[in-house]
Amino acid sequence: MDDDPVSSEGHGLAGGAIGAAMAAAGVAAYEHDFAEDRLRWSPNAGEVLDLPAYEVPLSGRALHRLIGPQAATLRLAAAPPPALSADRVGPDYRIVYDLMPRGGKPQGVRIEESGSWFGPDGRPALGARGTVRVLPRGVETAPPVRLYGPDRRLDRDELLQSLDDRLKLLETNGGSAVFLIIAVLDIGRINANFGYEAGDRVIDVAGERILRRMRQGDVFGSFSGHKFGAVLNDCDEHALIIATERFREAVRGEAIDCDGASVRADIAIGAVMLPQHALTGAMAANRAEEALGDARRDVDRHLALYEPSAARDALRRRNIEIAEAIQRGLAEDRFVLAYQPIARAGDRAVISYEALSRLALPSGEIVSGGPYVEAAEKLGLIRRLDMRALTLVMADLQASPALRLSVNVSPETLADPAWLSMLVAGARRDGDALKRLTIEITETAALSRIDDLRHLVSTMRDIGCRIAIDDFGSGHTSLRMLRDIKPDWLKIDGAFIRDIGHDADAVVFVRALTTLAGHFGIRTVAEFVQDEASAALLAELGISAFQGRLIGEPRLRAGPGATVLDGLHDDGWLRGPLAVAPA
Incomplete structure (x- = not known):
């Protein structure tokens, strides 16, 4: 393995002062070429991973062997979407997993991995670049940030668990986020006029369109029936308005083909700011649902943000x-x-x-x-x-x-x-x-x-x-x-x-x-x-x-x-x- 591997685009993994600083911080850099399944590491990778140089994994498959049978599940968030989005910001994924125990030790090294995909916009990712670091046992850290494509949407339990994880992170590290419940409107009418298969297709297509307009690293999943849930990270009220307008335009902008019938769809969105107005996932879901009721009555924007009220809290x-x-x-x-x-x-x-x-x-x-x-x-x-x-x-x-x-x-x-x-x-x-x-x-x-x-x-x-x-x-x-x-x-x-x-x-x-x-x-x-x-x-x-x-x-x-x-x-x-x- 090269001492200082560099990608074809000149991405240095451990150059000069940056490499020294990373080594001092116990952080190793990597680059993963998806086509060849080749992993390239900074020189200190063995030290960080607690591995001899000859056992540092040189492919994704080799890394999975070090993690064990659950590797594919644990590193699911690192799997790229079918095509890269142009408006991605920040890391695309952040995951935590344990390497298998070695040398008679009762536990393996706990690793936090953070990375971003690279490649042309709108095309499949060519690879990923990121860092790994060792986490001491018991240290609170970022939960997995997962991107689920249209073929792998979170179910309700996963969504609420991810929401709880995000709230814990906000409590530890500060920051803000927004939880949304997004309802596809008039599904009953669509079912009656075009059949239940058409209603199901409208829900699925609406979900796919919303997902394509979300930033990488945000979380999206099914909430119930015709409703979706989403966690927008690092989001304030101004960014919320922009994001929800983008989601509505994505759903309304083009009719949905349902076996030859063109069906127009729309959505309503209830939102709650985190952690200001919700400390648990269940509380956030209840308050977003409450806001959704107001959003349905807002015929212009179909958007409502939860506002606290003592009387309403007692009623709740x-x-x-x-x-x-x-x-x-x-x-x-x-x-x-x-x-x-x-x-x-x-x-x-x-x-x-x-x-x-x-x-x-x-x-x-x-x-x-x-x-x-x-x-x-x-x-x-x-x-x-x-x-x-x-x-x-x-x-x-x-x-x-x-x-x-x-x-x-x-x-x-x-x-x-x-x-x-x-x-x-x-x-x-x-x-x-x-x-x-x-x-x-x-x-x-x-x-x-x-x-x-x-x-x-x-x-x-x-x-x-x-x-x-x-x-x-x-x-x-x-x-x-x-x-x-x-x-x-x-x-x-x-x-x-x-x-x-x-x-x-x-x-x-x-x-x-x-x-x-x-x-x-x-x-x-x-x-x-x-x-x-x-x-x-x-x-x-x-x-x-x-x-x-x-x-x-x-x-x-x-x-x-x-x-x-x-x-x-x-x-x-x-x-x-x-x-x-x-x-």
Whole structure:
């Protein structure tokens, strides 16, 4: 090996005063020629690596043999991307690994390696240049800085671990960074209009485009479903704005080809400054998610930066407690159902029940699921709650052949193909059961995604389900929605029903809604019917069915799947097979 190897581009590995300074600092330099797999070292490499001169590795393969079986994994970050980016700054990778023990020693030398790739922009790297140094055991140092190409994106666990690593480094060495959660927008619409494969392709292509615009050394990975996460190192607010504009332009700038269809995509970005506003990866993720909610509402920039708030921090702590309760409840099958009857306006015969979530606490207390449902929607857990409710509902419909039920479904769940697949699978097992199920969708959700719902409603009707629009009148009532979705039922928002006997405007509004619904052949349910006087007035106005205190409060259902209620008893619970009158 040459005493003073120099690359073809004149990169001296240990020249003059620089070489002496490196040797004094216990640092050795290297250059790796990828084509020939040749490693060239500064003269002090053997001393730094604690190896005799003849064992200093002269190739990448030889270095891997010194590291051992995990070498490929440990040095993954040193593998270059398919093409070099022109805007790379700083080292491309920084990794830590142990050489295998030698000479009877219990542990090998711990090495920190830092390097950069070289070669023409936009082309594969020709090689890498960098340094190695020995780390004393127990010394905190930089975690691996890893570049993952489109074919090797971090998963959620890896992303959060990398985020924790970065926060530890910032705590030790100072500096700043930003954590981003990047959501691809309108995936539900894309799934409905072009199919789920198109939605998956849009997510993948958006991720690839964002990654190509990131600096080397930053971290990028999948966060969940249609969301990505990224750690931008050495980034302030000004640099954040520039970076996110670059990411959005990359995604929006060119349509994505989805099997012949051109699909336009956009993203929203929630950001949190590190370490100022988050000390752990979990905290950073929660706060970036919170900012993402604000970013979705910013129709111009689709960007929001987390800002601290004492009231919001208290709410966040409460949300964490609720999230933990939800996760425990789901894991232990503690979410059960209560049924509230829906009766015909004419003879008050019960024609269906609405299934409502309840949580059975370990103490045996049964609490309303309402606050948990609201929190689950904010915390991204609503799909799991909806899946649990659907599981219980389908089991009860199969066990009670004369029962009809309705169940609410959130907009997030409607966009999840797993929920629809579960519904279709239930129809295959027992097609008759699904014919006695009504899916309730809020008016606000329906109005915001009419185009998406056409496909979903068509599929749900094909397997026998009926459709109800819940809280009708709470949004901007749309004739197009009634015409395009053609629901079987409209459930008029309780705000217009509760005091209808004393509210002339509510009377006019309800009369108009029942007339409108009748024009389209849609039946109506009045929610929150409190007394006989209100019921009589609503019947005169043309309401088809009632739901509320007058007809009956929700009663816990001790039915199939509610095993957590075994051994508990209450005279008011609904037990055994249930039946309802013809609708």
